[in-house]
Amino acid sequence: MLDSNKKNHMDFLYTNSNSESRSMTDSLASALRQRPSVFHELAGDWGSLAISVEATKCNTLSTRNHLVILIGTPVSYRTNGTEGLVTKTDIAAIAQGVLSGASRWMSTLSGPFAILIIDPRKMTLTIATDPLAFIPVYVSNYSDQLVVSTHVDAAANAKSSVSRDRTSIADFILHGIVTYPYTLYEDIQQVPPGSITTIDLNNVRRISSKHYWLPMARNPYSDVAEAAQSLREGTLRFLRAAVQTETNTAQFxxxxxDSRVLAGLLTSFGDKNPVALTYVDTPNRESQIATKVAQAYGLEHQVIKRHPQHxxxxxxxxxxxxxxVSQFIQAHSYGIQTDPKLESYGAIFGGWSADAFLKAMYARQTTGPYGFPVYPHRLLAGETRTSPIIHELFSQERLAEVRQRRVDHMNRVLEFRTDSCHEWFMLWPASMRATSGQFHSNRRLFRSIEPFISHEVLRLSASVPTSWKMGRRLFHEAFREFLEPSKWIPHASGYYPYRLSPFNAIVSLPRWMCDGAMRAALRYGLRNSAVASWSNWHGVMRSERWKAAVLQASKGYKFLPIVSSEDEGGDLLNDRSLSVHQKLNALQVATFFAEG
Structure with a gap:
């Protein structure tokens, strides 16, 4: 089934072979479930390139010396003092900065991007990735054929032959990610984050990458208050630039x-208030609170209903x-993107990743019992990311291979993060987080702007001590004023974001106890609707639609690297040794291979 949305699929697929230029368009269109007419073809002695029409219109520059492609919608801080979302007129200066090797070019961009520069005279190809590769680029140069793409499966489609990486499959089922730099394909890997990579098109094995940025812990701030002021000013600057040319915006x-802070930030600019959007599968507390928050900030509120088994x-x-290589369950907007209301917005803002970069979500720290949301946090020494993996469904050899890849990645992280390696193992690059699929999905469906992954936020998050981010200290200090309109509206978890402990420890206790009872009811089928926005997975897995999905994936189970290769899927996806999310990961991979 083809996706009818044609507006925002900004991706490219390159190969050094131009003998079958049409196949590049077909390969990219097939990977994205799009019609070939959504893409444009370019070819020359340098190779063949398929690129989305949207990117061709807005973010492509062709000169006598270079062909430049910019994927993404970062903010541009121009040398003439103007600011705004990147436009076609910015691309020449950006490309010049990348090719010159000058580090200052990074200060002119903020937000996710991937840049491809082809020099037909020198026969070189240059790739620049954003600091954490939120828009990953994949490359295969293990033979004379070079393939480069922003979509991993398009790269696989373009290759003359490709082999599945069974260790990566096991990794994905267990962890919901594939450890960097690997993919589900043996000879396709991810380009380093925060780097400039150059490939000689006359000898594609000649490839060099150099980091222009690494998340080093170099703290220029004297205390939390000073860091919070810098964070607040940087975030406001980013958002102000992003909304300058957009009069019709929305926010989740x-x-x-996080989303109410975003509402406070966006409404602080005056008359360009966004429309508030909330997804619900069934009416729940989350949507009820969102309605109250929208009223508090004076926002028009639209509740978008999805199917309970969306x-x-x-x-x-x-x-x-x-x-x-990303979880399908992170594609929250997929399936409703053709709603005319969504397509009409010039930009849709989100609050994704504030927890990760500003609240130490991935740090090794003490946590509250049974998920109690307000608890004294204490940073723990060491790391557990590379602990031995034990699972009865996978062979010891396979688990050892998965662990070794995680050890190798930890060693890379230890080169620039020692005390906080447990945290940055999951943050560098962005593909190490299972939730990265949310951004991949949104950016392909509409113009998605995420202020909490701006360069201002990333640089500050990397520089300050992890302890400053714990317990919401830094976040709260920076953005408390923007929480004031909703200060008496509780969080879905029961605490009040405007306040810190110990007040919240007292008021959130009854809600925490009630939620525990409701979660148990969901697990045992005594309740059908979830309290939060996302699915009641225990209910979904008892549905006829789930059974049908398991059956449809039957041809793909043989590709899963489990101990028994005779399983037809039903037994595997009922196995109690797999968590709910591991079952979803296994079903996703089996379905993908069954259809491929």
Missing amino acids: LSGGE YIQHLSGATANVGS
Whole structure:
């Protein structure tokens, strides 16, 4: 089934072979479930390139000396003092900065991007990735054929032959990610984050990468207050530039605190208030709180209803949307993107990744019992990311291979993060986080702007001590004023974002106890609707649609590296040794291979 949305699929696929230029368009269109007419073809002695028409219109520059492609919608801080979302007129200066090797070019961009520069005279190809590769680029140069793409499965489609990486498959089922730099394909890997990579097109094995940025712990701030002021000013600058040319915007709004901070930031600019959007599968507390928050900030609120089994209903298309190395369950907007209301917005803002970069979500720290949301946090020494992996469904040899890849990645992280290696193992690059699929999906469906992954936020997050971010200290100090309109509206978890402990420890206790009872009811089928926005997976897995999805994936189970290769899927996906999310990961991979 083809996706009818044609507006924002900004991706490219390159090969050094131009003998079958049409196949590049077909390969990219097939990976994204799009019609070939959505893409444009370019070819020359340098090779063949398929690129989305949207990118060709806005973010492509062709001169006598270079062909430049910029994927993404970062903010441009121009030398003439003007600011705004990047436009075609910015690309020449950006490319000049990348090719010159000058480090200052990074200060002119903020936000996710991937840049491809082809020099037909020197026969070189240059790739620049954003600091954490939020828009990953994949490359295969293990033979005379070079393939480069922003979509991993398009790269696989373009290759003359490709082999599945069974260790990566096991890794994905267990962890919901594939450890950097690997993919589900043996000879396709991810280009380093925060780097400039150059490839000699006369000898594609000649490839060199150099980091222009690494998340080093170099703290220029004297205390949390000073860092918070810098964070607040940087975030406001980014958002102000992003909304300058957009009069019709929206933002995602939940029952949490990040989206209400975003509402406060966006409404502080005056008359360009966004429309608030909330997804619900069934009416729940999250949507009820979001309605109150929207009223508090004076926002028009639209509740968008999805099918209770929304994710399983769109399993195949969502996998194509995010790519096979990302979880399909992160594609929250897929399947509703053709709603005329969504297509009409010039930009849709989100609060993704505030927890990761500003609240030490991935740090090794003490946690509250049974998920108690307000608890005294204490940073723990060491790391557990590379602990031995034990699982009865996979051979010891396979598990050892998965662990070794995680050890290798930890060693890379230890080169620039020692005390906080447990945290940055999951942050560098962005593909190490299972939730990265959310951004991959959104950026392909509409113009998605995420202020909490701006360069201002990333640089500050890397520089300050992890302890400053714990317990919401830094976040709260920076953005408390923007929480004031909703200070008496509780978070979906029961605490009040405007306040810190110990007040919240007292008021959130009853809600925490009630939620524990409701989660138990969901698990045992005594309740059908979830309290939060996302699915009741225990209910979904008892549905007829789930059973049908398991059956449809039957041809793909043989590709899963489990101990028994005779399983037809039903037994595997009922195995109690797999968590709910591991079952979803296994079903996703089996479905992908069954259809491929």
